Amino acid sequence: MAALSAVAALLMAGCADTGTPDSSADPATTGWVGERADGGTPSDGGTVSYATYRGVSSLDPAARQDGGATGGTEMAAIYDLLMRYDTEAGEYVPQLAESLRADDADTRWTLTLRDGPEFSDGTPVDADAVAWSIARYVEKKGTHAQVWQASVDATTVLDPRTVQFTLSRPWAEFPALLASGPGMIVAPSSVHGDDFTPVGAGPFTVAEFNPQNALVLRARKDYWGGAPHLDTLRFPAIVEEQGKIDTLKAGGVQLAYVKNAETVHSAIASGLSGWSYTANMSGVALINSRPDRAGADERVRKAIVAAINPDTYNNRVLGGFGDPGSAMFPEGSEWFSGTQRSAFDPDEARRLLAAAKADGYDGTLVYAGQNEANGRKSALAFQAMLESVGFTVELALANNINDLVKRMYATHDYDVGYSGFNVPDDAPFVRLYGNLYSDSPANPMGYENADMDRLLLEVQTARNEQDKRAALGRVQDLVDRTAPFATIGSSRSFIAMSDSVHNVTPSRDGIMLFGDAWVEQS
Numbered sequence: 001m002a003a004l005s006a007v008a009a010l011l012m013a014g015c016a017d018t019g020t021p022d023s024s025a026d027p028a029t030t031g032w033v034g035e036r037a038d039g040g041t042p043s044d045g046g047t048v049s050y051a052t053y054r055g056v057s058s059l060d061p062a063a064r065q066d067g068g069a070t071g072g073t074e075m076a077a078i079y080d081l082l083m084r085y086d087t088e089a090g091e092y093v094p095q096l097a098e099s100l101r102a103d104d105a106d107t108r109w110t111l112t113l114r115d116g117p118e119f120s121d122g123t124p125v126d127a128d129a130v131a132w133s134i135a136r137y138v139e140k141k142g143t144h145a146q147v148w149q150a151s152v153d154a155t156t157v158l159d160p161r162t163v164q165f166t167l168s169r170p171w172a173e174f175p176a177l178l179a180s181g182p183g184m185i186v187a188p189s190s191v192h193g194d195d196f197t198p199v200g201a202g203p204f205t206v207a208e209f210n211p212q213n214a215l216v217l218r219a220r221k222d223y224w225g226g227a228p229h230l231d232t233l234r235f236p237a238i239v240e241e242q243g244k245i246d247t248l249k250a251g252g253v254q255l256a257y258v259k260n261a262e263t264v265h266s267a268i269a270s271g272l273s274g275w276s277y278t279a280n281m282s283g284v285a286l287i288n289s290r291p292d293r294a295g296a297d298e299r300v301r302k303a304i305v306a307a308i309n310p311d312t313y314n315n316r317v318l319g320g321f322g323d324p325g326s327a328m329f330p331e332g333s334e335w336f337s338g339t340q341r342s343a344f345d346p347d348e349a350r351r352l353l354a355a356a357k358a359d360g361y362d363g364t365l366v367y368a369g370q371n372e373a374n375g376r377k378s379a380l381a382f383q384a385m386l387e388s389v390g391f392t393v394e395l396a397l398a399n400n401i402n403d404l405v406k407r408m409y410a411t412h413d414y415d416v417g418y419s420g421f422n423v424p425d426d427a428p429f430v431r432l433y434g435n436l437y438s439d440s441p442a443n444p445m446g447y448e449n450a451d452m453d454r455l456l457l458e459v460q461t462a463r464n465e466q467d468k469r470a471a472l473g474r475v476q477d478l479v480d481r482t483a484p485f486a487t488i489g490s491s492r493s494f495i496a497m498s499d500s501v502h503n504v505t506p507s508r509d510g511i512m513l514f515g516d517a518w519v520e521q522s
Helices: 002-015 072-079 127-139 145-151 241-249 261-269 298-307 310-317 346-358 373-387 401-410 428-436 450-461 465-482
Strands: 031-033 047-051 083-086 091-094 097-102 108-113 152-159 162-167 204-210 214-219 232-236 255-258 273-287 364-370 392-398 416-419 485-497
Touching: 047 241, 072 204, 072 214, 091 097, 108 127, 127 145, 127 152, 127 162, 145 152, 145 428, 241 255, 241 261, 241 485, 255 261, 261 485, 273 298, 298 346, 298 373, 298 485, 310 373, 310 485, 364 373, 364 401, 373 392, 373 416, 392 401, 401 416, 428 450, 428 465, 450 465
Parallel strands: 047 232, 047 255, 364 392, 364 416
Antiparallel strands: 031 273, 083 091, 097 108, 108 162, 152 162, 204 214, 214 232, 255 485, 273 416, 273 485
């Protein structure tokens, strides 16, 4: 179930319009947009309502994707995070933990817990509870369970406040896992048989939960970090993105998460401020390379990549407000190689396709997408680009996300589809591993390449930025040579925020923390 939830989240992100420039900020920049006054002395009381990207169906970190667009903020409010990403310092810092220290080889990490934090059931947040929660997450195959299993050889409780993680290889970015799902520690009392009750050590507890509709959280006066200023934190489900912005402007919500390129552009241009963060490869054309599909022929895969023009997709689907490009890590990314590149080459696409047809290929591709407005717009754009070089494209548009997940990840009955890898700069290995490693269940393309597996581990074990950039450059070179997917562009998500709200703290991947947040009282 967790794996399917993660897949659905990636597909929903891929089907949405993504990325945006604006007149006041670089679309590849993560940070605050607009003026954010400190508001003076915090006031206690009040409610903040946050219309997130999607309503959540589960509050179990092991049963769903854990990014900021897919329930991460909601779950962090309930469970807290062992570590958080300090976006200003560009490093991971303790949150629920007191410290996390690595040995010189980055293979043995020692986590020390704060003295005093308790779960909302009154039991202590001790080393046994942390080890149990992480083991449960891995056993239930949470989003990052495979990365954890491939990277962590042992989790050892040294004393009531200390847990030691022994890794199978050096990994300087290991803290990223403790700032996401594995670091959202659930209390042992949360599990009774097959039932799950959200019991955590975060600043809020669940007062009301109507899956996919509304979530209401109540402040914990005994929170280890001090009683929150807010009384209540609400997450109403508002599906339509412009509706979120309109509701924010009308005062119905105080925060709104939007990804649609035109909506983001319009919101910032209208003067709204808030938090902006970027993701690489948020738009990718997946190519099924399994033996019984057209993409098993490398010439076909390369022809597909050469036929796709990110600028055309941007203009036809994103209203011209996207951040198009063929590079996995574009200019503005920390991992930009220093070279602009374009994979679009329609003449080469025609040549490669002709060679494949000469050997018996009929030129047909099945495009898998979703039968809704943005999904249809994307499908027609890809169909036009591919047919312009000689392919015949049959559209297979699912009526709901579950049917699309089944087609792409279970039956594998597709040749091309649109999704998003959504790789953040702060920890690129995690999502690259999930999407490209040969044995990964989140690899929808059936792409198996021993050289890629080796290169991904080089990315993981890089000891400095220079080595990591070089390793990522080699990953890009191999992608160019083997064409497992076509990059369409990066994206920027925008969390618009009322001027009345203060001290919301961003962490990695769009997760926002509300333990210190407050709202001006009218």
